[in-house]
Every structure is written in C-alpha cells, then in structure tokens.
Amino acid sequence: MREAALALFAQHGFAAVSMRQIAAEVGVQAGALYLYTKDKQSLLFDLMQSHMDDLLAAWQAEPKGDGALAHLEAFARFHIRFHLERPDAVFIAYMELRNLSDDNFAAIEALRRTYEGELEAILRAGHAESVIHAPDIRLTTMALIAMLTGVNTWYRDGGRLSRDAVADIYWDMVRGAVGA
Amino acid sequence: MREAALALFAQHGFAAVSMRQIAAEVGVQAGALYLYTKDKQSLLFDLMQSHMDDLLAAWQAEPKGDGALAHLEAFARFHIRFHLERPDAVFIAYMELRNLSDDNFAAIEALRRTYEGELEAILRAGHAESVIHAPDIRLTTMALIAMLTGVNTWYRDGGRLSRDAVADIYWDMVRGAVGA
DNA sequence: GTCTATATGCTGATAGAC
DNA sequence: GTCTATCAGCATATAGAC
Numbered sequence: 001m002r003e004a005a006l007a008l009f010a011q012h013g014f015a016a017v018s019m020r021q022i023a024a025e026v027g028v029q030a031g032a033l034y035l036y037t038k039d040k041q042s043l044l045f046d047l048m049q050s051h052m053d054d055l056l057a058a059w060q061a062e063p064k065g066d067g068a069l070a071h072l073e074a075f076a077r078f079h080i081r082f083h084l085e086r087p088d089a090v091f092i093a094y095m096e097l098r099n100l101s102d103d104n105f106a107a108i109e110a111l112r113r114t115y116e117g118e119l120e121a122i123l124r125a126g127h128a129e130s131v132i133h134a135p136d137i138r139l140t141t142m143a144l145i146a147m148l149t150g151v152n153t154w155y156r157d158g159g160r161l162s163r164d165a166v167a168d169i170y171w172d173m174v175r176g177a178v179g180a
Numbered sequence: 181m182r183e184a185a186l187a188l189f190a191q192h193g194f195a196a197v198s199m200r201q202i203a204a205e206v207g208v209q210a211g212a213l214y215l216y217t218k219d220k221q222s223l224l225f226d227l228m229q230s231h232m233d234d235l236l237a238a239w240q241a242e243p244k245g246d247g248a249l250a251h252l253e254a255f256a257r258f259h260i261r262f263h264l265e266r267p268d269a270v271f272i273a274y275m276e277l278r279n280l281s282d283d284n285f286a287a288i289e290a291l292r293r294t295y296e297g298e299l300e301a302i303l304r305a306g307h308a309e310s311v312i313h314a315p316d317i318r319l320t321t322m323a324l325i326a327m328l329t330g331v332n333t334w335y336r337d338g339g340r341l342s343r344d345a346v347a348d349i350y351w352d353m354v355r356g357a358v359g360a
Numbered sequence: 361g362t363c364t365a366t367a368t369g370c371t372g373a374t375a376g377a378c
Numbered sequence: 379g380t381c382t383a384t385c386a387g388c389a390t391a392t393a394g395a396c
C-alpha cells in the first residue's frame with residue numbers, strides 16, 4: 001500500500017489521489033486500506049517521515065573523510081546519490097508539505113532542519129578552517145541544497161550522463177560556489 | 181478572481197481548492213465564476229501562462245550590459261528580483277505542472293524551456309569568450325536555475341537580509357560555480 | 361483480513377429566474 | 379451579470395457479513 005501510494009502521490013499529487021485509486025493499484029477494495037492506515041493523512045505523514053528518517057540515518061552511516069572540505073564533498077555526493085535513488089519520495093517530501101496537518105508539518109519540518117543543519121555545520125567548520133569562503137553560511141546552506149536537490153527535476157536514468165558523472169560536475173560547482 | 185485563485189492555489193494546491201472557495205474569497209456564488217473562465221483547468225492554465233509570459237517579457241526588457249559575464253550577472257539579479265516579487269505565481273508554476281492537461285502542459289513547458297534557453301545561451305557565450313568554465317553547459321544551466329529559484333523557499337520580507345543583499349551573495353556563488 | 365454496502369458531504373459544471 | 383437550484387458523481391471513512 002505504501003509503495004502504491006508513494007507512486008500515485010508523486011505522479012498526481014496527494015489531493016488528487018483517492019483511497020479507491022490506491023486500493024485499485026494494490027488490488028483490494030478501498031475499505032481494506034483502513035486496516036493498515038488510520039486515515040489518508042496518516043498515510044502521507046508516514047511516507048514523508050520514513051523518507052526523512054532514512055535520509056538522516058543514511059547520512060549518519062556515510063563515510064566522511066577528514067577535514068571540512070572532504071566532509072563537504074561527501075555531503076554533495078551523498079545528497080545527489082540518495083535523492084536520485086528515490087525520486088518519488090523526494091518529490092513528495094518537497095511538494096506535499098502543505099497537505100500535512102499542523103502537527104505533522106512541524107514534525108517533518110524539524111527533520112528537514114536537522115538535515116540542513118548537517119550541511120550548515122560543515123560550512124561553518126570550513127569557514128573556521130579558512131578552506132571555505134562564504135559571506136553568509138545560512139544562505140549558502142540553502143543555496144547549495146536547492147542546487148543539489150534540483151538534480152531530481154531533470155535527471156533521468158539512461159540519459160547522456162551517469163549519476164557519478166553528474167555528481168562530479170555538481171561537486172565542482174559546489175566547490176566553486178563556496179570559493180574552495 | 182485570478183488574484184483569489186492564485187493565492188488559494190499557492191496555499192492549498194490546485195486540487196485541494198474548490199470553485200466554491202474561490203467564489204467565497206471573491207464574494208460571489210460559484211456559478212458566477214464561469215462567466216470569467218471556461219472551467220477550473222483553464223483558470224490554472226491562464227495563471228501559469230500569464231506568469232511565464234510576464235517572465236519572458238520582463239527579461240527581454242531588462243538592461244544586460246556588455247559581455248557574457250555582465251549578461252550572467254544581469255540574469256542572476258533579474259531572476260531573483262522577479263521571483264521574489266511574485267512568490268505565489270512562482271510556486272504555482274513549479275508545483276502545479278502535473279495538474280495541467282497534456283496540451284496545456286506542453287505549452288507551459290515550451291515557455292519554461294525558452295527561459296532556460298536564455299541562460300544557456302549566456303553560458304555558451306561565456307564559454308566561447310573563455311570567461312566561464314563549465315564542463316557541461318546544459319547541466320550548469322539547470323543547476324544555476326535551481327539554486328536561484330530556491331530563494332523563494334526561504335526568503336521572507338522583513339528578515340535579516342534585504343533582497344539586494346541576497347542577490348549580491350547569490351551572484352557571488354553563481355560566479356564561483358562557473359569558475360568566473 | 362477482505363468484502364459489500366452505506367453515511368454524509370463536497371465536487372465541477374449547468375439551467376433558468378431575475 | 380449574478381443569483382438559486384440542481385445534476386450526477388466521487389470523496390473519506392465506517393459497519394457489519396463472511
């Protein structure tokens with residue numbers, strides 16, 4: 001059910017997908033879905049929370065090397081790799097925030113800020129080491145995340161460039177953007 | 181009507197907003213809206229098309245200076261200024277593409293590609309002039325647009341930085357990212 | 361655990377009065 | 379030009395049979 005909901009929400013949007021459509025995709029009747037989720041809102045929240053939990057856990061488990069610059073490269077490559085592996089979940093996590101209830105929104109927002117905080121800490125360390133030159137760390141954090149996440153809007157498997165080639169080029173741009 | 185629809189679509193999403201809600205915001209009954217739009221789909225399309233037309237016309241009217249680097253700076257500052265001036269329209273133009281009919285989607289997509297083509301042409305000129313160093317112009321185009329458009333996700337008027345200060349910093353990052 | 365049936369309410373769009 | 383009234387259909391969620 002979660003798999004079917006993820007694909008349908010990503011394609012048509014949460015509000016445009018009915019529980020009947022999800023049920024049809026799974027091969028059951030709509031009523032049966034309520035054995036596995038309290039309601040449609042909880043289903044969306046669970047998908048988004050799982051995605052953010054996976055993201056934070058994967059980053060914690062990532063090898064990061066020594067020094068702020070190595071950390072920054074690890075972050076850029078990790079972010080691109082992780083996001084290209086699950087485009088539907090990424091799409092939902094960014095597009096369906098406004099369809100969350102207030103409480104659920106606050107919870108997801110906290111996870112997102114935690115992840116942004118990881119990059120921000122790297123940039124601050126790089127600034128302290130004088131290997132990164134940025135007039136405003138918080139703003140640079142937002143700019144880099146937007147640039148890296150943007151890969152998902154255009155990258156398609158089987159295209160002109162491999163994922164690794166894309167990561168190489170983006171890492172060059174990240175390095176240039178922070179004057180490293 | 182268009183003003184009310186723009187605000188409501190941006191806040192709740194096209195699929196989650198009813199014609200009755202729009203009518204209530206305008207102060208009329210739902211049926212009266214159909215004197216001004218053929219249907220809900222046309223209303224969305226008109227909003228998006230107007231936004232893209234405004235964007236392209238404003239860029240054409242923008243003073244651009246001499247040389248590819250001056251052009252690039254003009255583009256970066258223009259993009260940030262224009263997008264910060266109309267956050268609702270920008271939000272809709274990026275988030276509601278999947279709610280367009282096939283024909284309408286193709287039309288909006290063509291306008292979007294035209295705009296991207298403007299930046300791409302600047303980068304190619306800069307590459308020819310050897311003032312820009314980028315291994316893949318198309319990819320750099322997408323990365324820069326994502327970075328610049330990302331301003332809308334976090335910038336709020338009355339915050340720590342003025343729009344001009346933000347544009348200054350972003351222009352520095354754009355210049356660094358293309359090795360200029 | 362899944363089904364059918366159903367409650368209650370909202371949806372986009374139209375017809376015709378004024 | 380705006381209203382009221384309405385059509386036909388779909389929405390979420392639940393109840394109770396099997």
